[in-house]
Amino acid sequence: MHLSRRHFLNMLAAAGGSSLVYNASLAMDFMSKDAKLTSLNLPPANDKNKSIVILGAGIAGLATAYELEKAGYNCTIIEASHRAGGRNLTLRHGDLVDELGNPSICNFDDNHELYMNCGPARLPGHHQRILHYCKALKVPLRIFANSNRLAYLHDSKNFGGKPVRIGEHMADGRGFVAELAHKSLTTGQLDAGLTEEDIAKFKQFIAAFGDLKESGLYEGTERAGSTVDRMLFHAKPKAPKSLTELINSPLFSRLQFMSEAYDWGEPLMTPEGGMDKIVDGFMGALKSPVILNAQVKSIYQGDNEVEVSYVKDGKVVKHKANYCFNNIPAHFMSGIYNNLSENYRTALGALKRGKLFKIGFQMKERFWEDEGIYGGISYTDLPVTQIWYPSNDIFGEKGIMLGAYVWGNEQNEYFERMTPKQRLIVAAENGEKIHPGYAKYIETGVSIPWSRMNHMMGCGSRMSEDDHKKYFSLLQQPDGRHFMIGDQISYHPGWQEGALASAENALSIFSQQVGK
Amino acid sequence: MYRIIAISFMLLFVSFSNAQNMIATPSSVVPCTVCHGTQLMGNKSNEAPRLAELPAWYIERQINEFKAQGRGVHPDDHSGAEMLPSAMLLTPEALQEVFEFIAVVKPPQPEKTLHGDIERGKQLYMQCVACHGAAGEGVEILKAPPLAGQNDWYLLKQLQHFKSGVRGANSKDSSVQTMVFASKALSNETDMIDIISYISTLNNETGTN
Ligand SMILES: Cc1cc2nc3c(=O)[nH]c(=O)nc-3n(C[C@H](O)[C@H](O)[C@H](O)COP(=O)(O)OP(=O)(O)OC[C@H]3O[C@@H](n4cnc5c(N)ncnc54)[C@H](O)[C@@H]3O)c2cc1C
Numbered sequence: 218m219h220l221s222r223r224h225f226l227n228m229l230a231a232a233g234g235s236s237l238v239y240n241a242s243l244a245m246d247f248m249s250k251d252a253k254l255t256s257l258n259l260p261p262a263n264d265k266n267k268s269i270v271i272l273g274a275g276i277a278g279l280a281t282a283y284e285l286e287k288a289g290y291n292c293t294i295i296e297a298s299h300r301a302g303g304r305n306l307t308l309r310h311g312d313l314v315d316e317l318g319n320p321s322i323c324n325f326d327d328n329h330e331l332y333m334n335c336g337p338a339r340l341p342g343h344h345q346r347i348l349h350y351c352k353a354l355k356v357p358l359r360i361f362a363n364s365n366r367l368a369y370l371h372d373s374k375n376f377g378g379k380p381v382r383i384g385e386h387m388a389d390g391r392g393f394v395a396e397l398a399h400k401s402l403t404t405g406q407l408d409a410g411l412t413e414e415d416i417a418k419f420k421q422f423i424a425a426f427g428d429l430k431e432s433g434l435y436e437g438t439e440r441a442g443s444t445v446d447r448m449l450f451h452a453k454p455k456a457p458k459s460l461t462e463l464i465n466s467p468l469f470s471r472l473q474f475m476s477e478a479y480d481w482g483e484p485l486m487t488p489e490g491g492m493d494k495i496v497d498g499f500m501g502a503l504k505s506p507v508i509l510n511a512q513v514k515s516i517y518q519g520d521n522e523v524e525v526s527y528v529k530d531g532k533v534v535k536h537k538a539n540y541c542f543n544n545i546p547a548h549f550m551s552g553i554y555n556n557l558s559e560n561y562r563t564a565l566g567a568l569k570r571g572k573l574f575k576i577g578f579q580m581k582e583r584f585w586e587d588e589g590i591y592g593g594i595s596y597t598d599l600p601v602t603q604i605w606y607p608s609n610d611i612f613g614e615k616g617i618m619l620g621a622y623v624w625g626n627e628q629n630e631y632f633e634r635m636t637p638k639q640r641l642i643v644a645a646e647n648g649e650k651i652h653p654g655y656a657k658y659i660e661t662g663v664s665i666p667w668s669r670m671n672h673m674m675g676c677g678s679r680m681s682e683d684d685h686k687k688y689f690s691l692l693q694q695p696d697g698r699h700f701m702i703g704d705q706i707s708y709h710p711g712w713q714e715g716a717l718a719s720a721e722n723a724l725s726i727f728s729q730q731v732g733k
Numbered sequence: 734m735y736r737i738i739a740i741s742f743m744l745l746f747v748s749f750s751n752a753q754n755m756i757a758t759p760s761s762v763v764p765c766t767v768c769h770g771t772q773l774m775g776n777k778s779n780e781a782p783r784l785a786e787l788p789a790w791y792i793e794r795q796i797n798e799f800k801a802q803g804r805g806v807h808p809d810d811h812s813g814a815e816m817l818p819s820a821m822l823l824t825p826e827a828l829q830e831v832f833e834f835i836a837v838v839k840p841p842q843p844e845k846t847l848h849g850d851i852e853r854g855k856q857l858y859m860q861c862v863a864c865h866g867a868a869g870e871g872v873e874i875l876k877a878p879p880l881a882g883q884n885d886w887y888l889l890k891q892l893q894h895f896k897s898g899v900r901g902a903n904s905k906d907s908s909v910q911t912m913v914f915a916s917k918a919l920s921n922e923t924d925m926i927d928i929i930s931y932i933s934t935l936n937n938e939t940g941t942n
Contacts (some may be wrong), residue, residue: 297767319765350846461927512763514755528763533755548778552770554755554841564777634814654782669815672767674779 218691258631259728262289266539266731270525271293272513273544275303277702277716279499280350281542282507284724292505293536295527297323297512297672301500304336304667304676305713307491308577314663315671316653318639324661325617330610333617334492335665336676337713338605339363339485344714345670346721347495351488354498361487362608365474365593366451371651372599375466380595380651385441386473388428388640389457392435394425403433446696471597478713487608495713512672513545515554540731541699542723546570547692548675564688568705570675572629572668576601576621576644580658583607583616588652599647602629619642620662640664675713678704693722700727747848753902761827764819775884780812782859785840790873794906796820796828803904805938810899812890815872842936845915847926848883851924854931857924860915869935876908883937892916 237332262285271278274296282292294301299313314319325331340347351358366384401407402416402423402544411419417440423429428438435457443452463469475481488494500507511529523541527534533601545553547568555562585591585606592608605619606691621644623629632640641662648655667676680689692701700723709715758766766773768781771843775783784792798804805813823831830894861880866872869881880888896918901909919925 316818317767318820318822436758512758512766514758514766528757531757531759533757549767549776551778552766552768552774552776552781554771554774568778570778630811630814636816669818671764674767 241444247447250534252477257284257724259284259288259724260732263731265722267291268538269293269540270523270536270538271542271544272516272525273297273303273546274301274349274507274509274705275544275703275716276495276499276713277704277720278303278304278542279496279503280717281544281702281720281724282503282505283350283499286505288728292503293538294503294505294507295511295513295525295536296507297527297545301507301509302493302496303498304673305492306335306665307493308333308335308663308665309491311425312663313336316637316664316666316669317671317674318669320671321637321663323663324617324662328615329490329619330613331579331615332491333575333619333663334487335575335577335663336667337492339481339487340713341480341482341485342714343482344481346717347713348486349499350717351495354495354502356494356498356685358486359489360679361485362592362606363481363483363485363594364686365590366623367589368593368606369595369597369651370468371595371597371599372466372467372468373650375462375468375727378595378650381458383473383595385455385458386463386469388438388441388471389435389463390469392438392457393460393463395423395429396435398423399429399433406510418611421538428724431700468596469597475596489609514552516541516543516699517554517556517700523698540727542720543699543701543715544703546632546673546675546703547678547701547705557696557699559690564684564691565701567680567684567688568678568692570668571677571679572624572633572666573676573711574621574623574629574632574663574667575619575665577617577642577665578620578641578644578648578662579660580616580618581660582592582658583611583613584652584654584658585618586612595651597647597651599650600628600646601644602628604648604651615660617693620648620659621664628668629668632664633669637664679710682684693719695723695726695730696714756819756838759830759834761830764842765831768815768819770840770863772838772840773835775843775887777846779815779885780887780890781816783840783843783882783884784831785835785838786879788837788871788879789835790871791871791876791878792827792831792835792896794822794876797903798906798909801910802804803906804900806903807875807899809897810894811848811877813894813900843882843884845885845930845933847929848935849891849923849926850931851927851932851934854927854929856921858931860918864911864915869932875911877912879904883932885929885933889922889925892919892920892929903938 218345258595267290269290269292270283271292271294274294279295282294285292294488307325308314309332311323312323314323368383369380370383371380398407399420402420427435428440429435437454437457439452439454441454444455445453508529511527513525513527515526522537522539524537525541547565548570550565590606591611592606595604601621603622605622607616607618610616623632641664645656645659668674702719703722704710704712704715706719707715748780762903768776768779770776775781799817805817820839864872864877865874869879871877871879891900895913896919901913
């Protein structure tokens with residue numbers, strides 16, 4: 218099973234497309250507004266509409282409760298799972314891996330550095346909403362290495378199936394492009410509208426871009442490393458790979474640009490000790506009850522209130538509130554009794570489940586550090602797709618590395634259909650191809666297929682283009698006293714920033730409504 | 734116009750009264766409801782069918798069929814593959830809890846999502862009567878389940894799956910083969926939609942148990 222061309226394109230489209238949308242919204246002024254890192258400061262609650270019920274304790278639900286509580290509302294959060302946080306999940310020693318049909322316990326050693334961020338793992342500097350909450354909740358962050366020139370691109374069908382350092386591919390790619398541009402300028406093909414002086418300056422840029430020789434030729438560069446010790450001898454660059462071989466590799470042509478996406482722009486950040494420190498931060502700050510192990514079964518609105526029922530400890534509990542903020546993944550709504558308007562329900566039904574898959578391995582030695590790799594990601598055309606090296610605990614005794622991070626429906630299903638044990642075996646075999654000896658370092662592992670996880674059943678929900686036009690704006694509005702929230706109600710599903718933007722949008726409509 | 738309003742009021746009323754009749758989910762059935770919905774009413778987004786009308790003998794047969802890899806293993810059986818691990822994990826005790834729960838729950842009738850030619854469907858359904866019963870109530874000795882009360886989108890998918898060999902091809906069970914054979918008689922999707930549209934009209938009579 219290899220990544221198809223279409224899959225690569227989809228991946229890039231997903232990454233590039235959504236960040237374009239986000240870019241546009243930044244340009245419109247969100248960035249300048251959020252850059253101040255102020256909180257939402259909702260107007261104070263009025264007595265008539267004081268009680269709020271929040272369904273689901275995902276990041277959007279928690280932030281909604283936090284903001285409403287500050288404004289004086291009485292909130293209750295009802296959460297189906299045994300824990301708060303939703304997809305913001307960090308696994309450590311002894312934690313439940315709550316896959317439907319395959320529950321298990323995480324066997325990582327009991328050590329605070331040995332954890333796996335199963336959902337979110339990285340935060341870019343322009344996600345000002347989530348960073349605001351990290352600051353407000355005093356969640357310490359540190360820099361997280363996302364791209365690493367010493368990590369690998371591994372193309373099983375090219376370059377003898379051997380992994381190539383990302384920096385080498387980058388240097389060769391730029392070198393060849395620069396050489397071509399230099400030639401075009403010299404032969405006058407690329408000089409439209411440029412003066413002779415412009416051309417000379419442009420040539421300088423091109424030479425610096427690709428590290429060309431004075432001749433304008435690319436003959437390899439020490440940017441990609443050296444074949445001899447660079448401290449004791451003059452650096453001697455490797456000869457560049459053949460251009461035809463390079464462009465035949467999808468890894469070279471596409472995957473090396475992964476971290477060019479706006480949301481993966483360096484430097485990224487991550488909470489010290491695990492992403493769920495943000496959830497801990499919210500839970501510590503909230504005074505409202507968060508009722509766990511309470512699966513919502515029905516949502517009915519009347520004229521002045523919303524009645525929600527849930528099952529807790531073998532009993533049906535009914536809970537009434539003036540308003541409801543619903544953070545439950547939309548695909549569950551067609552299985553929950555409700556009297557939302559027909560249009561709204563159709564719109565919810567148009568949100569489809571997305572799939573993502575991760576594997577975490579506890580490695581008994583940090584063998585990648587011996588290869589000069591400290592953090593970052595290697596990419597491969599094998600099913601595991603990505604291998605992540607931990608940025609924390611450099612030189613530590615052991616480490617948790619991501620043995621797979623898989624996108625695309627077919628690729629996900631390939632792993633979903635296996636037993637958890639089979640998944641780890643395949644991931645170990647894949648890893649061997651990139652790091653010979655890989656498997657013998659593995660002590661234990663867990664797999665997280667998000668579209669099989671209890672009470673989640675998906676990540677990165679999507680709508681067809683047509684449905685999106687028809688329905689999406691409807692879901693960004695309330696249906697009576699019911700507001701839908703979550704990253705699913707944003708243009709950025711699969712990012713906590715999207716979840717928080719949806720909460721912000723709902724809360725601003727809400728405060729206008731109750732303010733009247 | 735007035736009729737539409739009257740009907741939607743009724744729906745609202747029915748829904749409210751159903752919330753009143755909500756039965757607490759036993760712990761071993763909670764995972765089933767994550768996919769199959771409140772009171773096992775079915776969930777189209779998850780492609781998980783309604784279980785509330787199914788008799789114990791049929792559910793048990795299907796669970797065994799999943800366990801024996803007769804269902805849910807075909808490469809194109811995406812929804813069956815999602816069910817498979819839950820069947821593998823199911824203990825006889827938990828299954829008993831499922832039966833007890835199903836015996837008491839009464840979710841509202843499923844919404845119609847298919848709108849075919851009911852009259853034509855009624856004619857076509859003649860070929861199914863012998864096994865599934867005139868009212869779609871199912872016939873235990875033939876191992877043919879009730880069809881009335883089931884989600885229409887699910888029935889359609891199963892007919893397609895039987896016909897294309899996604900369901901039943903692996904089965905060592907001869908009753909399953911009778912259905913594989915019956916599905917071949919349906920020449921196209923229109924036939925299937927028409928039959929199912931007719932089956933949906935049987936819902937009110939046999940509907941809930
Ligand atoms: C593999 C992966 C990688 C990711 N990487 C990043 C990243 O690097 N950076 C980043 O910022 N984001 C990332 N994300 C996205 C991030 O995890 C989500 O955007 C965010 O956590 C979603 O929050 P939400 O508020 O939409 O709620 P969700 O997390 O969807 O929470 C929904 C909640 O509803 C609960 N629920 C479900 N059914 C019921 C019911 N019937 N009754 C009551 N409660 C119910 C669930 O248990 C859950 O707690 C990633 C996600 C995944 C899966």
